[in-house]
Every structure is written in C-alpha cells, then in structure tokens.
Amino acid sequence: xxxxxxxxxxxGEMAGTRNYVLVIPAGRVLSIxxxxxxxxxxxxxxxxxxxxxxxxxxxxxxxxxxxLIGFAKNPNTYATIILGARKDFGYRxxxxxxxxxxxxxxxxxxxxxxxxxxxxxxxxVEEGIALARRYxxxxxxxxxxxxxxxxxxxxxxxxxxxxTSGIAGNPAFxxxxxxLIAAGGTVIFSETTELIGTEQDIAERCVDKADAKRLxxxxxxxxxxxxxxxxxxxxxxxxxxxxxxxxxxxEEKSLGAVFKAGTSKIVGVLEYATQPTKKGLHxxxxxxxxxxxxxxxxxxxxQISLYQLGGEDLPSNDPPMLATNNAVVSPLMMxxxxxxxxxxAERSIDFSSGAVITGEATIDAVGEALYxxxxxxxxxxxxxxxxxxxxxxxxxxxxxxxx
Amino acid sequence: MFHALQLEPADNVxxxxxxxxxxxxxxxxxxxxxxxxxxxxxxxxxGHKVALQPLRKGEIVVKYGRPIGRATADIPQGGxxxxxxxxxxxxxxxxxxxxxxxx
Numbered sequence: 001x002x003x004x005x006x007x008x009x010x011x012g013e014m015a016g017t018r019n020y021v022l023v024i025p026a027g028r029v030l031s032i033x034x035x036x037x038x039x040x041x042x043x044x045x046x047x048x049x050x051x052x053x054x055x056x057x058x059x060x061x062x063x064x065x066x067x068l069i070g071f072a073k074n075p076n077t078y079a080t081i082i083l084g085a086r087k088d089f090g091y092r093x094x095x096x097x098x099x100x101x102x103x104x105x106x107x108x109x110x111x112x113x114x115x116x117x118x119x120x121x122x123x124x125v126e127e128g129i130a131l132a133r134r135y136x137x138x139x140x141x142x143x144x145x146x147x148x149x150x151x152x153x154x155x156x157x158x159x160x161x162x163x164t165s166g167i168a169g170n171p172a173f174x175x176x177x178x179x180l181i182a183a184g185g186t187v188i189f190s191e192t193t194e195l196i197g198t199e200q201d202i203a204e205r206c207v208d209k210a211d212a213k214r215l216x217x218x219x220x221x222x223x224x225x226x227x228x229x230x231x232x233x234x235x236x237x238x239x240x241x242x243x244x245x246x247x248x249x250x251e252e253k254s255l256g257a258v259f260k261a262g263t264s265k266i267v268g269v270l271e272y273a274t275q276p277t278k279k280g281l282h283x284x285x286x287x288x289x290x291x292x293x294x295x296x297x298x299x300x301x302x303q304i305s306l307y308q309l310g311g312e313d314l315p316s317n318d319p320p321m322l323a324t325n326n327a328v329v330s331p332l333m334m335x336x337x338x339x340x341x342x343x344x345a346e347r348s349i350d351f352s353s354g355a356v357i358t359g360e361a362t363i364d365a366v367g368e369a370l371y372x373x374x375x376x377x378x379x380x381x382x383x384x385x386x387x388x389x390x391x392x393x394x395x396x397x398x399x400x401x402x403x
Numbered sequence: 404m405f406h407a408l409q410l411e412p413a414d415n416v417x418x419x420x421x422x423x424x425x426x427x428x429x430x431x432x433x434x435x436x437x438x439x440x441x442x443x444x445x446x447x448x449x450g451h452k453v454a455l456q457p458l459r460k461g462e463i464v465v466k467y468g469r470p471i472g473r474a475t476a477d478i479p480q481g482g483x484x485x486x487x488x489x490x491x492x493x494x495x496x497x498x499x500x501x502x503x504x505x506x
Contacts, residue, residue: 163418163450166467167408196493198469226494233494234486246418246450248484249491252471312450340449357420359405 002372003183006144006379007151007303010075011107015151017303017378018076019142020045020329021135023128024068026084026096026112028052033083033115036125041132043139047071047295047328049394053091060398061093065102066273067396068094070299072103072110073275075151076329078139079109081131083124086116109135144380150184150279152378155297155305155330156260157191159290160322161238162245162310162338164357166256168366169308169337172353174262175367176374177281181264186279188270188300189261190286190293192222193237197251198258202266202283211269218269218285237288245312260308272397273299287397290323295394298330304378306333309349311341321348324385326392331383335370350383405432407453409439411468416452416484418466423447429481431455445483452484464489 007015023046025034031048038044047068053061072080080103084096092098096112103110111131118124156173158165177187195202199219206212226233234243238253247253267280273296276282286296294305305327311319322345323332336342339354351373355361377383406429407417417431417439425446431439431453439455447453452466458478463470476488 163420167410167418167420193494197471197491201469223494227496227499230496230499232491232497234491243486246448246452246485248452248486248489249472249493251469251491251493252466255467255469255471 001179001183001368002375003149004146005149005152005375007147008075008078008142008144009147012075013151014075014153014301014303015147016075016078017152018329018331019043019078019139020076021132021139022046022072022077022080022329023132024072024080024082024099026082026094026099027090028054030083030085033121033125033128037081037083037128037132040129041136043136044132045329047394049396053094055402056398057401057403058093060400061091063273063396063398065093065099067295067299068099069102070273070275070301071328072108073106074298074301074303074329076303077108078142079135081128081135082110082112083128084112084114086114148184149180149375152180152304153186153188153276153302154180154374155188155190155294155300155302156308157288157290157293157297157306158257158260158308158310159288160309160311160314161242161247161253161256162312163247164312164336164338164354165308165310166259167337168353168356168363169310169335170256170259171363172337172356172366172370173260173306173308173335175363176371177260177262178264179368179371180374181262181280184279186276186282187262188276188282188284188297188302190284190297191257191288192218192285193226193250194254194257194288195219196223197254202258202261206266206269211266215269215283241313245310270300272296275301289395291326291392291395292397294323294327294330294332296397298327302327302330304333304374305330306335306374309334309336309338309341311336311338311345314341314344316344319345321385324388324390324392326394328391328394331377332385333374333377333383334385348384350377405430405438407431409433409455410466413468414465415455415458416464416466417455419447419451419453420449422449429453441481444479444481447483454478454480454482454484456480458484
C-alpha cells in the first residue's frame with residue numbers, strides 16, 4: 001500500500017496538497033475588497049461568510065476568528081493577506097493585527113493592509129493585488145516533493161444520505177480512513193447530531209476517558225437543544241431527501257453515518273474549528289450543513305475534505321452540484337456509494353464505491369482504491385469541483401443567540 | 404442475486420437494494436451462511452426496509468444490530484417499514500411538549 005504523496009513542504013509538521021495565497025477580510029465590510037483581489041489574482045482564495053461577526057456573542061465571534069486563522073494555518077496556504085478597515089477597528093476577535101499575530105505563529109508569510117493606512121478602499125485593493133501577485137509568484141517557487149502520508153489530514157462529511165451510505169459509501173471511506181491512519185495520517189469526522197443513537201459505541205472507542213465524557217456531553221447538549229424545539233427531530237433531520245430515500249429515523253441515519261469513522265481508536269475530541277495536536281482519528285463537534293462543515297474541517301487543518309454522498313433522491317437529469325469548493329483552501333472530493341448517483345452525477349463525483357451495492361467489489365477493495373485516489377488528489381490531481389470557478393457561500397456554525 | 408441485506412444477526416428488518424413489487428419472493432443476504440426467503444406484502448422502493456418477521460406495535464425495530472426506533476403499528480412479515488409505521492425515540496421535542504402539557 002502506497003504511503004507517500006507529493007506535497008508542498010511547509011514550516012510546520014504537515015505538507016500542503018495545494019499552494020494558495022489566502023486573502024482574509026477582517027470584518028464583513030471588507031468582503032468587497034477581498035473579492036476584488038481574488039477575482040484579479042490567480043492562485044488566491046478568500047472566505048466570505050454570510051452574516052459575519054456583527055451582533056454575535058463572544059463565543060461565536062471566536063468561532064469566526066478560529067475559522068479565518070485556521071484557513072491561514074492550513075498547510076495548503078502558502079501566505080496570507082489580511083484586509084482591514086483600520087488598526088483597532090471593530091470587535092477584538094477579528095481585529096486585523098490580532099488575526100495576523102496568531103497566524104504568524106505558523107511561520108508563514110502574513111501581512112495586513114488597512115483602508116486607513118492605504119488612504120482609501122480602492123487604494124488598499126490596488127496594494128492587495130500587487131502583494132497577492134508577489135506572494136503567488138513566490139509560492140510558485142515551492143515544489144512538490146514526496147512526503148510521508150503521516151503529513152496528511154483529511155476531513156469527511158456525509159450527506160444526501162440514503163441506504164447505500166451505511167452499507168457501501170461510509171464503510172468504504174472508513175476503510176480508506178483506517179489505511180491512512182495506519183500510515184500515520186489523520187482523519188477528522190464530525191456531525192454531532194448524527195451521533196445521536198450511536199454515541200455510546202463511539203465514546204467507547206476514545207483512548208482517553210475524558211474525551212469520551214466530552215463527546216457524550218456534546219451529543220447530550222445537541223439532543224437537549226433538539227427537544228427544546230418542540231418538534232419531532234425527524235421534521236428537521238433526517239432531512240426530507242433522507243426520508244424519501246428510505247432512512248426513517250435519526251438513530252438509523254446516525255448508525256449508517258458513523259461507519260465513516262472506520263475502526264480505529266479515537267485519539268482526540270475537538271471543539272468546533274480547532275486543530276488536533278495528535279495524529280490519528282479525531283471527532284470534531286460540528287453541524288452537518290454542506291455549506292458549513294467542509295470549511296470547519298479545513299480550519300481544523302484538513303488538507304483534503306471529502307463529501308460522502310448518498311443521493312438516491314436526486315433528480316436523474318443533470319442534478320445540482322451538492323457542494324462546490326466550500327472548504328476554502330482544502331479541495332473538496334465528492335464520493336458516493338450509490339451506483340445510480342455515480343451515473344446521474346458523473347460530472348460531480350470523484351470516486352464511486354457503488355460496486356459494493358452491485359456485488360462486484362468488496363468494501364475492503366473499494367476502500368483501498370479510495371485511499372489511492374485520496375493520495376492522488378493530495379499529489380495534485382484536481383477534483384471535479386476544482387475545474388469550476390465557483391465556491392458555495394459559507395455558513396459558519398454559530399451557537400447564537402444574536403443581538 | 405440478493406434483493407435485500409440483513410446487516411446484523413439481531414436485525415428484524417433488511418434493506419432492499421432493488422425495486423421490489425408486492426408479492427415478490429425476496430432473497431435476503433444474512434450475516435450467517437444461509438440466505439432467507441420471504442414474500443413481500445408491499446411494494447418496496449430501492450433502499451427502503453422490509454420486515455423480516457411480524458412486528459407488533461411498540462416493538463423495537465433493530466438495524467445495524469442497534470435500535471433505530473419503535474413500530475407505531477403492527478407490521479406483517481414482508482411489509483414495508485418506514486415513516487408510516489416506525490418512529491424514532493431520540494431528540495423528540497414533540498414528546499417533551501406533550502409530557503409538559505399533561506402536567
């Protein structure tokens with residue numbers, strides 16, 4: 001089994017699978033400047049979040065800061081430019097120089113530009129373009145080299161779940177996850193709501209008893225929140241497309257979803273959008289939305305994010321892309337265990353484990369093929385989504401309330 | 404060729420991986436050596452569940468070797484198990500409300 005990929009060397013422990021210059025708007029009113037710079041300069045990425053920090057509680061403002069800092073620290077980022085209004089403007093958590101101070105700890109280039117110092121918004125955009133072009137050129141001098149798979153972290157979400165998710169797609173990913181972990185790598189899974197019904201099995205896999213306890217507390221907190229809605233949770237999750245595809249209860253969805261965690265021991269339980277300090281399998285508290293979770297996995301350091309798709313309830317002809325480049329600096333791989341989805345959405349799907357459903361292959365065999373595909377994408381093969389110049393809007397997982 | 408999969412020995416439902424009409428002799432792959440055969444009493448869409456044995460109202464429905472909910476009606480062997488006759492037991496805010504109103 002292959003245990004290396006071609007990665008960009010970085011100052012930290014991990015290697016990049018991509019080589020981007022990141023442009024961060026420090027505060028939502030800077031989005032206009034960040035998008036002007038990234039529209040103009042190739043090889044750049046930005047993160048425009050809906051809503052932003054205004055009127056949010058401190059713990060949610062910290063979530064935005066953790067996302068932005070996490071994208072910058074992700075090994076796929078070569079350098080970061082922060083665009084702000086002025087020094088000490090706005091909430092402290094997203095103050096441009098505070099963000100830069102934290103990002104600089106990763107040992108990579110980071111610079112702040114502000115409207116005040118540049119002498120106007122459009123002047124700052126000009127300076128941002130010039131700086132981004134310099135950084136992108138410098139980044140091009142960094143060459144891929146063979147590195148051990150222990151320098152790779154991947155994140156996974158499952159979605160549009162159907163009966164194939166728990167039988168083929170998630171178990172096949174679980175096998176690939178076990179192989180990456182055996183090679184010393186890191187896998188992060190999430191979706192706290194989808195642990196309801198299976199949390200005791202997962203807690204038992206935690207190496208550290210304190211982690212097991214925190215994981216159970218995360219699940220209990222989200223179940224209590226569900227009960228406070230006064231609704232049968234099936235009116236919310238499983239979502240209508242899950243139910244149409246044959247998943248009837250949340251417990252059933254959870255039991256199928258959790259196969260994506262493979263069989264390895266869990267070495268860490270992470271708060272939302274925080275980075276692991278160890279290698280191996282991690283659970284991160286998070287919300288399943290396709291416009292929310294992949295970016296949180298990237299902020300946790302995943303150099304590749306995967307979306308494991310059921311998709312039985314999709315329309316047959318030219319179905320909508322279910323997620324497009326929404327992990328910011330982390331390429332999003334779309335995989336499915338449903339052979340019908342693989343056929344319907346051929347232009348979106350990077351890998352199919354549907355041969356398990358048709359009886360033509362074993363879970364172990366497709367899991368090995370998926371692991372090889374992940375290393376290929378880590379080495380520079382584009383995902384189908386990466387051939388499109390579009391990124392979904394970003395929807396951070398906030399706890400609320402708002403004021 | 405199997406029409407359905409029983410995933411764990413304790414499961415009282417199987418997942419149908421074909422489009423199966425009412426009154427079909429269904430072949431169910433089991434975790435054991437022997438396949439089961441039973442007749443469907445409903446049309447079963449791809450990916451939906453079929454009862455492997457008669458289920459009483461209130462009985463726990465088991466899939467993946469774990470409880471996935473309880474039957475809200477009697478279900479015959481070979482019957483479709485889904486949103487119309489199976490309810491979850493977790494995250495049920497509606498039940499909290501009912502209990503609250505009863506107090």
